[in-house]
Amino acid sequence: MPELPEVETLATDLRRLLTGAEFKSVEVLWPRSVAMPTAEELVRQLPGHQIQDVSRRGKFLVLSLSGSSALLIHLRMSGRVRVEPATAPVDSHARVIFHLADGRRMLFSDPRKFGRIYWTADAHCVLGDLGPEPLDDDFTACDFWTRLSAHKGALKPLLLNQTVLAGLGNIYTDEALFAAGLHPLRKANTLSVAEGERLYHAIREVLQQAIWHRGTTLDDERYQDAEGRPGGHAQHLRVYRRAGQPCLRCGTPIQRTVVGTRGTYFCPHCQH
DNA sequence: CTAGGTGCCTGATTGC
DNA sequence: TGCAATCAGGCACCTA
Numbered sequence: 454m455p456e457l458p459e460v461e462t463l464a465t466d467l468r469r470l471l472t473g474a475e476f477k478s479v480e481v482l483w484p485r486s487v488a489m490p491t492a493e494e495l496v497r498q499l500p501g502h503q504i505q506d507v508s509r510r511g512k513f514l515v516l517s518l519s520g521s522s523a524l525l526i527h528l529r530m531s532g533r534v535r536v537e538p539a540t541a542p543v544d545s546h547a548r549v550i551f552h553l554a555d556g557r558r559m560l561f562s563d564p565r566k567f568g569r570i571y572w573t574a575d576a577h578c579v580l581g582d583l584g585p586e587p588l589d590d591d592f593t594a595c596d597f598w599t600r601l602s603a604h605k606g607a608l609k610p611l612l613l614n615q616t617v618l619a620g621l622g623n624i625y626t627d628e629a630l631f632a633a634g635l636h637p638l639r640k641a642n643t644l645s646v647a648e649g650e651r652l653y654h655a656i657r658e659v660l661q662q663a664i665w666h667r668g669t670t671l672d673d674e675r676y677q678d679a680e681g682r683p684g685g686h687a688q689h690l691r692v693y694r695r696a697g698q699p700c701l702r703c704g705t706p707i708q709r710t711v712v713g714t715r716g717t718y719f720c721p722h723c724q725h
Numbered sequence: 726c727t728a729g730g731t732g733c734c735t736g737a738t739t740g741c
Numbered sequence: 742t743g744c745a746a747t748c749a750g751g752c753a754c755c756t757a
């Protein structure tokens with residue numbers, strides 16, 4: 454599933470591929486993929502708008518358009534965005550097809566139909582509740598510890614909460630907790646300042662490594678970059694989907710448990 | 726306010 | 742073998 458590193462990789466690719474491109478027409482094959490405005494309005498009014506920049510906020514892909522509107526795309530579980538020539542065969546899971554004036558198309562495909570597209574003049578109304586960007590310079594360890602200490606629940610659900618911190622999903626949350634030596638059920642407000650700092654640095658390092666490898670594509674998952682290539686980070690995962698295999702630090706078998714509703718992987722010896 | 730539960734979805738896996 | 746049931750999971754939405 455696409456999390457911050459996958460969306461970052463995609464945004465970087467799309468910026469290179471799409472800056473300056475203009476929408477010629479839009480085909481909506483699954484109307485519920487369009488969250489805002491209605492599919493009809495998108496089809497009627499998006500053509501003619503130009504893509505001025507592509508960036509990322511949390512797990513949202515942000516396409517800044519002429520006229521200061523923004524096209525926001527959330528891939529959720531199985532969404533994918535690809536730029537391809539108009540002659541490419543149409544993906545059977547295509548949900549929205551953006552035909553570009555230069556003849557190419559930007560395809561949004563999504564087998565599980567959880568992904569959502571927003572077109573709005575006020576991106577803040579969609580992105581406004583997101584927490585800080587973990588890789589931003591102005592997001593500090595001190596800020597992070599303060600946020601953690603305000604919650605008495607377990608660390609894992611808290612790190613998945615996008616209003617606390619933007620961009621982490623199931624994979625990188627488990628990886629960051631392992632790297633920090635913290636148990637997923639550890640209560641957030643019991644962390645020492647030093648432990649908070651460890652988690653802060655672990656999150657940033659795990660995310661940066663994954664971006665370096667252009668994201669994680671697991672065997673049964675379909676994350677791809679804008680040109681259809683898989684990411685290379687799967688082989689660097691240290692706990693995620695490694696239940697029963699030896700911890701790379703101490704050799705103890707990695708355990709899988711369920712926290713909330715999420716499959717959760719951790720080393721019972723290294724994480725406290 | 727927060728915490729916890731459910732629905733949205735389909736491909737892959739499991740069970741009979 | 743074939744079919745049905747189960748599971749996975751991010752987030753919106755609901756209730757306590």
